[in-house]
Amino acid sequence: MKVLLNDSLNKEGIKIFAEAGITVDTKKRNAKILIKEIGEFDALIVRSSTIVTREVIESGVKGNLKIIGRAGIGYDNIDTVAASQNGIVVKNAPWGNINATAELSLALMLNATRNITQAQVSLKKGVWSKKSFEGRELSGKTLGIIGCGRIGQRLSELVIGFNMEVVGYDPVVRVNSRIKFLPKEEVLKRADYVSVHASGTRVIIGEKEFSIMKPTAYLVNTSRGHNVDEEALFNALESGKIAGAGLDVYENEPKNEGDKFNNKLQKLNNVVISPHLGASTKEAQLRTSIQIAQVVTNYLKKGDFSDAVNVGETIELEEKLFFPLFVYHDDKPGMFAKISKTLADHGVNIRENPSRQIGDGCAIAVYLVHQKVEKTVLDELNKLKGVHRAKA
Known part of the structure; x- marks a missing residue:
């Protein structure tokens, strides 16, 4: 098997592929060459640089392509619709940069509220100024996530x-969380700092949301650029509807x-900006490389769906009844073959059938099926040569 690492990968990740007997190619292909050569590989792994288009995917499925891996959380650069339509699994590595991104969010909060960047620029110009850079403390304030x-x-x-008191909004309310879950509007009203960590492709914070926030509040966005309406943000910062912002992502990025x-x-002095550094730590790059190598290897070698983004990681996520x-x-x-044919003859659809060796020369298979297996089907299965016991 062969894997193309089109945007490079940490050496620890490459080692995982080598130990699994998977050949790695690290040569960077541009879009034209990628379309031409992708069919030679069983897997394609990218970061944010490579755009995996429908054309790339459809070219790949004519050859050996089986899976696309995104070394990171976001996968906006991969056409997941085209992947699903062509039977290609897409996986990401959601755990690697959690801490790095959270730490950057905190750093932006501190930077924006203490005017660190602005003070540095002034001092490097040779101007000693303290009064104009007076800030606020985070301690005792309310963070809205x-x-x-x-x-x-x-x-x-x-x-x-x-x-800090921590309140938050999410469609999924999580138990055992330090966050107090509230309606979105209530979070915006109460928060001294609003930090955005949403997925998806729609605007989460726009003109309406800025009108709800405190005039002393700060916005932080380390998620996706299109989650915040930049025109509305510019107007809110310029007019003083909010006090400031710390941004790491943008609607249009180089x-x-x-x-x-x-x-x-x-142009604004009350915004701190960084060039999409959320995952840019040595530790995050290492964790992400190891995770994406593991999940891609596990799919190629074992058929494991963990961390897949366009299919259910588990059968429960398909939200269909099974027995x-x-x-x-x-x-x-x-x-x-004999067991599957018997089930098929009775209109029973198999979704999954994990199996393990047990005892001497035998195996136990658990078939997860979409229709209830009736007694007549069980009787027929139990009559098959080589079947010792079938139970529903």
Whole structure:
């Protein structure tokens, strides 16, 4: 098997592939060459640089392509619709940069509220100025988190030392969380700092939301650029509807290192900006490389769906009724075929059938099926040569 690492990978991740007997190619392909050569590989792993289009995917499925891995959380650069339509699994590595992104969010909160960047610029120009950079403390304030997944939860832990009250909004209310879940409007009303950690492609914070926030509040966004309406943000900052902002992501970002960045928010003194550094720590890069190598290897070698984004990681996520069928049988060729044919003849659809060796020369298979297995079907299964026991 062969894997193309089109945006590079940490050496520890490459080692995992090597130990699994998977050949790695680290040569960077541009879009044209990628379309031409992708069919040579069983897997494609990218970061944010490579855009995986429908054309790339459809070219890949004509060859060996089986899975696409995104070394990171966001996968907006992969056409997941085209992947699903062509039977290609897409996986990401959601755990690697959780802490790094949460720490950057906290750093932006501190930077924006203490005017650190502005003070540094002034001092480097040779101007000693203190009064104009007076800030506020985080301690005792209220943090509002919009999107309370892994990163939002981690941020809520990081601010414990600041004795901050943490409120948040998320469609999924999580138990055993430090976050007090409230309606979105209530979070915006109460928060001194609003930190966005949402997924999706729609605007989460726009003109309406800025009108609800305190005039002393700060906005932090380390999630996705399009989650915040930049025009509305510019107006809110310029007019004083909110006090300031710390941003790491933008609606339009340069594609390549060294490209020119042009954004009207650069003109404002009450915004702190960084060039999408959320995952840019040595520790995060290491964790992400290891995780994406593991989940891609596990799919290629074991058919494991963990961390898949376009199919259910587990059968429960498909939200369809299923029934278990337990079959104890001889562990030899042809047994699955006979059992599957019997079920098919009775209109029973198999969704999954994990199987393990047990005892001497036997195996236990658990078939998860979409229809209830009736007694007549069980009787027929139990009559098959090599089947010792079938129970529903």
